[in-house]
Amino acid sequence: MVTLGTASAAPGEMDTGRLAVGETRDGSPVRLPVAVVNGAADGKTLYMQAASDGDELNGVGVIQRVLPRLDPTELSGTLLVCGIVNYHAFQVAEHRNPVDDTKMNRAYPGDANGTSSERIAAATYDAAVGADLVLDLHQGSTSRMIDEVRVRCGTRHRLHSECLELAKVFGCGYILDQKGPDGQLARAAPDEGVPTVDPELGGCVGWDETSIQKGVDGVFNVLTYYDFLDGRYSPRAQTRATGFEQYGSPAGGLVDFHVDLGDRVSRGETLFEITDVFGQSKAEITADSDGVFWRSRRLPQVATGEYVCSVGTNLDTY
Incomplete structure (x- = not known):
């Protein structure tokens, strides 16, 4: 029992x-x-x-x-x-x-x-x-x-x-x-x-x-x-990140992402842009490292210094 x-x-x-x-x-x-x-x-x-x-x-x-x-x-x-x-x-x-x-x-x-x-x-x-x-x-x-x-x-x-x-x-x-x-x-x-x-x-x-x-x-x-159930386990390739870089906004405004979740990004590639409510660009933020676009905020409005997104870095594949 x-x-x-x-x-x-x-x-x-x-x-x-x-x-x-x-x-x-x-x-x-x-x-x-x-x-x-x-x-x-x-x-x-x-x-x-x-x-x-x-x-x-x-x-x-x-x-x-x-x-x-x-x-x-x-x-x-x-x-x-x-x-x-x-x-x-x-x-x-x-x-x-x-x-x-x-x-x-x-x-x-x-x-x-x-x-x-x-x-x-x-x-x-x-x-x-x-x-x-x-x-x-x-x-x-x-x-x-x-x-x-x-x-x-x-x-x-x-x-x-x-x-x-x-x-x-x-x-x-x-x-x-x-x-x-x-x-x-x-x-x-x-x-x-x-x-x-x-x-x-x-x-x-x-x-x-x-x-x-x-x-x-x-x-x-x-x-x-792990043999709880009979059957065939079929492995698939996994991408591992051992680093995790987070990005905040340098200005207040609205976020316009240039990449999607899961995209591979290169160092220097634009991740997102901050615009004002009239569509005028205020800042453009680029990736510090190569990686995978991992996580982002759901709502577009941000204040100065507020969290925007994360990139998984130091990648390998199994």
Whole structure:
């Protein structure tokens, strides 16, 4: 029998339930939606979670589509799933937990006796580090961005090769291989010996069906490659960036992009232009390095110094 919160499944069974992580301001229980898919045969354990940032919904869409397609009688090993991590932020469609104004993916490994976010992080971290592999499903929130997988442990980490392998297998097409900030699940779990990656499934407000489908395909790639499911895994080329350059606006106005997401750009190539409301050019910004146009703001209006876009650099292909 495998248990996560109130979800409990014998071999060949699946169950859903709730994981208690505290109470709301009126004393009502806060319980995260969880699932256990316990395969009929022995194998690895995969932990998967979504919406640790409350407005990043594509990961929820992935879980919603993957779970109904799984037959535990045909599965080897176990899936542990938390469908919504940042309970409070999800309720109000905000990025940060409004109870303590915290970005959940900066709170790991958490504290069972700490703040609201630390308690949620601790409960989900316990499930994660008990697994063999972890997928922490994210999204670019309100930015526009390519579908990518982030390896956040750092290239010198003892588990780097295992994390990079997991990212390649997920197979979004692009990998950002750069050490992440403290408090990220994909930073903390490898320290406990668990390969963990952070798929960033596009960027939008609401659902992005194309990115959700890439996430679904990625999960099934992982399930097939790591022998949870029978089948043939077909690798595809992945472009890895180990650098990431961000560009702000030198002036206020409206952004006119000269390149599209996923385009290869060359050093000195124009990335975007800033114009006034009458269409007169105020500034033209060029790339500092060769790379891939990775991420950009969604709305055109910017103030001086405000974020505009990012370019992935130091590229190689696998």
